[in-house]
Amino acid sequence: MKRTRWRRPSPALVIACLALFVALGGTVLAATKIDGKTIKVRSLPGNRLEPGSVPGNRIADHSLKGSQIKVETLGEVPSAAHADSAETARRAQTATAADHAADATTVNGHAVGCAAGRREFAGACWDMTPSLAAVNVVDAAAACAAQGGELPAVLTLMAFAREPGVHTSIAGEWVNQITALASDLRGGIILQSSGAIVVEPLQSLFHYRCVTPLLS
Numbered sequence: 001m002k003r004t005r006w007r008r009p010s011p012a013l014v015i016a017c018l019a020l021f022v023a024l025g026g027t028v029l030a031a032t033k034i035d036g037k038t039i040k041v042r043s044l045p046g047n048r049l050e051p052g053s054v055p056g057n058r059i060a061d062h063s064l065k066g067s068q069i070k071v072e073t074l075g076e077v078p079s080a081a082h083a084d085s086a087e088t089a090r091r092a093q094t095a096t097a098a099d100h101a102a103d104a105t106t107v108n109g110h111a112v113g114c115a116a117g118r119r120e121f122a123g124a125c126w127d128m129t130p131s132l133a134a135v136n137v138v139d140a141a142a143a144c145a146a147q148g149g150e151l152p153a154v155l156t157l158m159a160f161a162r163e164p165g166v167h168t169s170i171a172g173e174w175v176n177q178i179t180a181l182a183s184d185l186r187g188g189i190i191l192q193s194s195g196a197i198v199v200e201p202l203q204s205l206f207h208y209r210c211v212t213p214l215l216s
Helices: 011-033 078-103 137-146 154-160
Strands: 118-121 124-127 173-182 185-191 197-201 211-213
Touching: 137 173, 154 173, 154 185, 173 197
Parallel strands: none
Antiparallel strands: 118 124, 124 211, 173 185, 185 197
């Protein structure tokens, strides 16, 4: 039998095998030893890194652009949530203010407030001055009713007479009360500018002022 002679590898083959071994060993070493902590800041471009391989504290400030971040992976910023709530609250307040502004001029189609020559007092609109004409108490009551109002109560008229700029008729003004002068005779009550309360026959002629509701 013919024996096969073992041939010593050539120097070139030995060098090639050694280079291959070193190359393979370096790859394994890099795969097992290199992670995000061993990478220097700005030493690798972003497209050379695997997702999750570098912690956030190893990334230099302002080194990432918006196009490199998946926006859908970001949660809502706390300040943005507060801003949304503030905006909602502001809109609600604006809507409420607008409703109140509308109510300030009309309520269910009725005008709110006192016309010129009248003053708001005790939840109603009062004539600032007594009537020009002197009439009996029934006609006075009818004139106020035609305006949607009535004659004032005596005690409330006394309080209104104390308001700045208000003056009652010197002779007296009709109020909405009547009283008995006799068993079969009624009289109306007037308030004089002195504050005196006097009972006069219903047909007597005196001035008056009307009290109308705030809604008209």
